Amino acid sequence: MxxxxxxxxxxxxxxxxxxxxxxxxxxxxxxxxxxxxxxxxxxxxxxxxxxxxxxxxxxxxxxxxxxxxxxxxxxxxxxxxxxxxxxxxxxxxxxxxxxxxxxxxxxxxxxxxxxxxxxxxxxxxxxxxxxxxxxxxxxxxxxxxxxxxxxxxxxxxxxxxxxxxxxxxxxxxxxxxxxxxxxxxxxxxxxxxxxxxHGWRRVGDPMLVTSSGGNRVHTLNGRPALDVYLERLGAPAEAGTDEEEFARLALVHPLGLDHRDGEEEIRLIAGGDFADRSLVCIAEVPQAALVWLMEGDAxxxxxxxxxxxxxxxxxxxxxxxxxxxxxxxxxxxxxxxxxxxxxxxxxxxxxxxxxxxxxxxxxxxxxxxxxxxxxxxxxxxxxxxx
Structure with a gap:
């Protein structure tokens, strides 16, 4: 054959x-x-x-x-x-x-x-x-x-x-x-x-998705998702106002969704809405899900x-x-x-x-x-x- x-x-x-x-x-x-x-x-x-x-x-x-x-x-x-x-x-x-x-x-x-x-x-x-x-x-x-x-x-x-x-x-x-x-x-x-x-690792404590819709995460732990995300990463101030700076940061720090088989589902963060302080992902992040910041190296x-x-x-x-x-x-x-x-x-x-x-x-x-x-x-x- x-x-x-x-x-x-x-x-x-x-x-x-x-x-x-x-x-x-x-x-x-x-x-x-x-x-x-x-x-x-x-x-x-x-x-x-x-x-x-x-x-x-x-x-x-x-x-x-x-x-x-x-x-x-x-x-x-x-x-x-x-x-x-x-x-x-x-x-x-x-x-x-x-x-x-x-x-x-x-x-x-x-x-x-x-x-x-x-x-x-x-x-x-x-x-x-x-x-x-x-x-x-x-x-x-x-x-x-x-x-x-x-x-x-x-x-x-x-x-x-x-x-x-x-x-x-x-x-x-x-x-x-x-x-x-x-x-x-x-x-x-x-x-x-x-x-x-995927090869990514969890960073820090889990966060609860307290408000989301479709592929947009509005709040984490009851606060604006973008603000929580940037604070957890200790990001520079310009990452919260400049699209290019935020994109560079988000590309190497995705979200990981808790999965019952123990292997996280990874969500690429495609952008941040600087007006309503939400996170925009490529796919759905369900409300009430537990998520982690993820990091990796070569x-x-x-x-x-x-x-x-x-x-x-x-x-x-x-x-x-x-x-x-x-x-x-x-x-x-x-x-x-x-x-x-x-x-x-x-x-x-x-x-x-x-x-x-x-x-x-x-x-x-x-x-x-x-x-x-x-x-x-x-x-x-x-x-x-x-």
């Missing part, structure tokens, strides 16, 4: 002529591709990249998105396009897209999830989701998926990134989309594994990368991996640093026995082996394919 199945990865810098074509050529190591996944820098022209990839593949089913940085076997980078190609015997693939997601996130999740219901039956399956992280509370998308598929189907993926925060894009077939959710249902004769780790965050890879490979039950897809929060990069990010990818590649890795830096990560939700921030998620 292993010789008939394959996963290829190609990367091309944006400065290379027809970067999409070059990345696709490097990924399409055999002629029988079943699915392409494209991670494209927002600095490139996505329409041109998609046209080039599609021309090389001959119309193979495709999903993709913009990134906050790309991951490939040679390491992490920016301003490039990465193509992962999955092919050979023993795979079933169906794809779907839902536009205008921000109007009804739950409906968008349900629409894309339905592509799995018509998938050719195989013993292993997963739904790969790429979403617009700026569209609203990502947990609502996953609630829509749950409404269609229930709790038993594994989910994996991430939120489209960008060099700034002005816009992201998604890809489906030969279309470039915005404000959308795209998905690929993957059925496989051999196992698929998921690993998810060593702890890099350790999580290796642990996520090991967990994903262990789930293959001894089957050698064909390759890995990695979804890593952009909030981890400042902690790792450029050198640390490269070391992390080298360690993941070593852990996989040299199997290729492709991925991107996200605005949020999706990983659920069972249960209802499965949305994460400032976390590394790894999908292994046997």
């Amino acid at each position: 292993g010789a008939q199945r394959w996963l290829g990865v190609g990367q091309a810098k944006g400065s290379e002529p027809e970067a999409g074509a070059r990345a696709a050529d490097r990924a399409l190591v055999h002629a029988d591709a079943k699915l392409l996944v494209v991670f494209c820098s927002e600095a490139l022209d996505p329409v041109a990249v998609l046209r080039q990839v599609d021309a090389r593949s001959g119309g193979v089913p495709l999903i993709g998105c913009s990134t906050s940085g790309e991951i490939a076997p040679n390491g992490s980078g920016e301003g490039s396009v990465v193509v992962a190609a999955l092919g050979g015997d023993g795979f079933s693939i169906r794809t779907a897209a839902a536009g205008s997601a921000s109007r009804d996130l739950r409906a968008a999740g349900a629409t894309t999830a339905r592509c799995l219901t018509g998938l050719e039956e195989r013993p292993h399956r997963v739904l790969l989701l790429l979403t617009d992280g700026l569209a609203g509370d990502q947990r609502e998308i996953l609630r829509g998926v749950y409404r269609v598929l229930g709790a038993g189907v594994p989910l994996v993926g991430g939120c489209s990134g960008a060099e700034g925060v002005a816009r992201t894009f998604q890809m489906h077939g030969d279309q470039v989309l915005t404000d959308s959710v795209v998905a690929a249902a993957i059925g496989s004769d051999a196992p698929l594994g998921i690993g998810v780790r 060593e702890s965050v890099r350790w999580a990368g290796g642990a996520a890879c090991s967990d994903a490979l262990a789930a293959l039950g001894g089957h050698p991996p064909l390759g890995l897809l990695a979804f890593e929060c952009v909030g981890r990069r400042p902690v790792l640093g450029q050198e640390g990010a490269q070391v992390e990818i080298d360690e993941i590649t070593k852990c996989s026995g040299g199997a290729p890795v492709a991925g991107f830096y996200t605005y949020g990560e999706i990983a659920r082996e069972q249960g209802v939700i499965g949305f994460h921030n400032q976390t590394l998620v790894v999908l292994s394919v046997a």
Whole structure:
């Protein structure tokens, strides 16, 4: 089975002529591709990249998105396009897209999830989701998926990134989309594994979320959430009035939500409202939840990368991996640093026995082996394919 199945990865810098074509050529190591996944820098022209990839593949089913940085076997980078190609015997693939997601996130999740219901039956399956992280509370998308598929189907993926925060894009077939959710249902004769780790540590005493709504935390311990957050960190005064100063601080100090399995759910703090003194997060922080300030360093965050890879490979039950897809929060990069990010990818590649890795830096990560939700921030998620 292993010789008939394959996963290829190609990367091309944006400065290379027809970067999409070059990345696709490097990924399409055999002629029988079943699915392409494209991670494209927002600095490139996505329409041109998609046209080039599609021309090389001959119309193979495709999903993709913009990134906050790309991951490939040679390491992490920016301003490039990465193509992962999955092919050979023993795979079933169906794809779907839902536009205008921000109007009804739950409906968008349900629409894309339905592509799995018509998938050719195989013993292993997963739904790969790429979403617009700026569209609203990502947990609502996953609630829509749950409404269609229930709790038993594994989910994996991430939120489209960008060099700034002005816009992201998604890809489906030969279309470039915005404000959308795209998905690929993957059925496989051999196992698929998921690993998810974050490497952040709790700081200080827990805080009670005394008022929240959607992805906004209004008060902690009965006081304005922004003020409590800054006081707990001993932040300089300018962090409470300057958006850039606050963003630099928040990127390396997420919130951790208490979780019954002992592993915190991490919430990236996307901003602070200096008028009403609330915290704005990428996803919901429920009222009455216990939360902690979190911190980490390059060593702890890099350790999580290796642990996520090991967990994903262990789930293959001894089957050698064909390759890995990695979804890593952009909030981890400042902690790792450029050198640390490269070391992390080298360690993941070593852990996989040299199997290729492709991925991107996200605005949020999706990983659920069972249960209802499965949305994460400032976390590394790894999908292994046997």
